[in-house]
Amino acid sequence: MVLRDQNLSSENAKNLRPLDDLIKRIAENQDQAAFVELFEKAGSKLKAYAMRCGALDGEAEDIVQECMLTVWRKAHQFNPKTASGTTWLYTIVRNKRIDMARKTKYDVVVSDDLWPEPEGEDLETDIERDLNGKIARTLLHGLPDEQRQIVYKVYFEGKSHSEIANALDLPLGTIKSRLRLAMKKLDTLAQEQMTWLIIILLTNF
Amino acid sequence: MANYHPSDELLMEFTAGQKQDALGIMVACHLESCLECRKRSQVFEQLGGEILGDSQETPLSEGLLGKLLSRLGESPAPAKETDVQGDARLPRPLRRFVPGYFDSLPWSGLSKNIKEFTLPLGDNRYVAKFYKIAAGKELPVHTHEGNEFTLVMSGQFSDDAGDYKQGDFILADSDIKHQPRAGMNEDCICFAVMDAPLKFTGFFGRMLNPFMR
Numbered sequence: 099m100v101l102r103d104q105n106l107s108s109e110n111a112k113n114l115r116p117l118d119d120l121i122k123r124i125a126e127n128q129d130q131a132a133f134v135e136l137f138e139k140a141g142s143k144l145k146a147y148a149m150r151c152g153a154l155d156g157e158a159e160d161i162v163q164e165c166m167l168t169v170w171r172k173a174h175q176f177n178p179k180t181a182s183g184t185t186w187l188y189t190i191v192r193n194k195r196i197d198m199a200r201k202t203k204y205d206v207v208v209s210d211d212l213w214p215e216p217e218g219e220d221l222e223t224d225i226e227r228d229l230n231g232k233i234a235r236t237l238l239h240g241l242p243d244e245q246r247q248i249v250y251k252v253y254f255e256g257k258s259h260s261e262i263a264n265a266l267d268l269p270l271g272t273i274k275s276r277l278r279l280a281m282k283k284l285d286t287l288a289q290e291q292m293t294w295l296i297i298i299l300l301t302n303f
Numbered sequence: 304m305a306n307y308h309p310s311d312e313l314l315m316e317f318t319a320g321q322k323q324d325a326l327g328i329m330v331a332c333h334l335e336s337c338l339e340c341r342k343r344s345q346v347f348e349q350l351g352g353e354i355l356g357d358s359q360e361t362p363l364s365e366g367l368l369g370k371l372l373s374r375l376g377e378s379p380a381p382a383k384e385t386d387v388q389g390d391a392r393l394p395r396p397l398r399r400f401v402p403g404y405f406d407s408l409p410w411s412g413l414s415k416n417i418k419e420f421t422l423p424l425g426d427n428r429y430v431a432k433f434y435k436i437a438a439g440k441e442l443p444v445h446t447h448e449g450n451e452f453t454l455v456m457s458g459q460f461s462d463d464a465g466d467y468k469q470g471d472f473i474l475a476d477s478d479i480k481h482q483p484r485a486g487m488n489e490d491c492i493c494f495a496v497m498d499a500p501l502k503f504t505g506f507f508g509r510m511l512n513p514f515m516r
Contacts, residue, residue, distance in 0.1 A: 185352030234349035
């Protein structure tokens with residue numbers, strides 16, 4: 099159980115959220131040095147993500163550029179109360195990847211349709227946010243390999259279940275049941291984590 | 304609060320950016336009104352963040368940072384597709400695809416009591432439509448060749464499996480044979496996304512089939 103030996107001190111939160119301060123500096127001071135540091139920390143990961151999603155080398159670098167420009171322009175919209183910097187970056191690269199991959203006239207849907215900019219106040223608290231990050235991390239690493247492999251395929255390759263079945267040379271039913279198992283496991287793990295969080299909160303405060 | 308929600312698998316695929324189609328629009332509409340699913344989707348976004356953070360690093364070209372720094376002063380692209388206003392009573396993800404509100408749409412009649420409007424979201428995988436069932440009336444009994452996703456936009460309807468109201472997200476697959484009936488008090492309008500056309504099974508239903516393509 100990962101949460102057992104950790105606490106929710108600010109020191110810890112800082113380690114988990116290395117990009118947050120950089121994004122904040124960009125938002126507040128248009129800090130170019132922070133921008134360069136963020137590029138060095140995240141640029142090559144953004145590129146790796148784009149390429150695993152199917153972009154060629156040059157396309158992936160275009161996606162990286164567009165992502166980083168969005169960070170520069172929209173850093174003020176980053177709300178550390180709702181998500182970590184890494185998660186915010188993830189949503190940006192996911193959206194750029196979608197919009198830059200549209201090829202035919204049938205691709206009418208853009209990322210702004212699916213994720214309109216928020217209008218109201220967000221409801222999350224700091225604790226919930228850090229918890230979500232920890233849960234996500236623990237969940238991902240708590241999954242058995244064969245289930246985690248399928249979750250990765252959903253995130254990276256955008257394959258339908260039957261395409262995943264072909265790629266892994268497994269029956270469609272197996273893929274569906276593994277994904278279902280992964281979901282169930284995520285749910286159980288999340289509930290366990292919740293229990294640990296309550297214990298931690300009770301002992302810390 | 305909705306009682307029927309997208310499955311975890313669908314919500315994960317949506318959050319992973321793999322549903323940039325009519326079905327994705329439907330999920331986005333449901334999320335707009337469902338706090339519970341927004342929270343579930345946030346966990347999946349965090350999962351995406353973790354996966355991004357865990358990615359192997361792929362080397363970048365040498366000139367990339369310089370190119371990027373020289374572009375920081377650029378003003379962002381002006382107009383976007385999504386700047387179209389649309390009717391504020393509709394969920395935001397749908398607004399720009401619908402010319403007006405339900406009362407002013409060019410509905411086409413399948414029968415006096417059942418009208419449809421095809422949304423310009425069609426791709427080679429899905430057909431997207433609004434259905435309007437008059438108060439107290441029912442659709443002919445039908446099955447589906449594929450999956451049919453339904454989001455109740457206004458009013459309510461029921462079938463053998465349950466009662467559905469605004470915001471409910473329902474999946475009917477090819478095993479389900481059902482006969483949705485609109486609530487007695489008002490017309491029911493649904494947003495439906497199908498990966499195969501409906502197939503009506505009764506005698507009158509069979510006569511309707513050619514119009515449903």
